[in-house]
Amino acid sequence: MTGTWVNQFEGVPEENWPRVILGVTNPFFIKALDHWPHILKVGDTVEGADTPERQEKTRKNWDGRTLDTKPGIYTQYKPYLNKDKSVAKKLLKGDRPSEVQCNILRRHFLELTQSFMIPLERYLSSLMPLRKEMSPFKAIPSARPFSIDDFLLTIDGSGPSLTCGVKGDWQGLYRRFVSSANFVGWLANRSRDVNAQLKAQYVEALCSADLGSKVLATKHHVEIVDLVLRVRQRIIELEDANEKRHQLVRQIVSILSAVDEELKQVLMSNCSLREIVS
Secondary structure, eight states, rough: HHHHHHHTTTTTTTGSSSSOOOOOOOHHHHHHTTTEEEEOOOOOOOOOOOSHHHHHHOOOOOOSSSOOOOOOOEEEEESBBBOHHHHHHHHSSOOOOOOHHHHHHHHHHHHHHHHHHHHHHHHHHHHSSSGGGGOOSSSSOOOOOOOOHHHTTTTTHSSSHHOOOOOBBBHHHHHHHHHHHHHHHHHHHHHHHHHHHHHHHHHHHHHSSSSHHHHHSOOOHHHHHHHHHHHHHHHHHHHSSOHHHHHHHHHHHHHHHSSSSHHHHHHHHHHHHHHHHH
């Protein structure tokens, strides 16, 4: 069964293989699959290897040759960070219930993940435009694009090595992460959140802006038309009749009462605008 599964991918580049965990008991596959990037061999505890330090000596890094029969983890992956044995020592110290051990492990990885992601979140926030850059007479400003080189400049003074205590090549790890599908998905989700936040801030700016006759007198007709169209679009997006929508409608009414009759007729020729103010 396993041989059939492996053979169906013959000739297919390994990077196009599906992500799988394959368990086998036939020793034949130790040699047949020794080119796989990660192999975990499970066996009896090695005699005299009661401590993590002794067990570590029975393991060896990937050397491209057929593996011997010793149990351990064999991988082509080169770690970017130094080993952190603190959590292993904590788990092996004392006699705790399994639930407590699980909570310790979960908390460790939660804190490690937070230490890794917080610099990314902080940098992403710095890409957002300032509130003072928002103007009702301009389109919604966009966040600046993500730059891995600019981001890496920020982690020396406030990177994860300062919060989690793990040393190593954090820059290399971040570069690896940025090239992964996980980062693409994370950035897409966060970009949607950022755009939604910018829209909300823009609506606030439209609602609080002074759009009286004195301000509009300094603007060209084209600018006023664009302004009305932007406010109308925000009103359409706010389908529910909430306070923000009412404020935007009042802004439209204020603009119409402040412009000359000719421009007012041009604006009211828009059917959706007539429905909004009616």
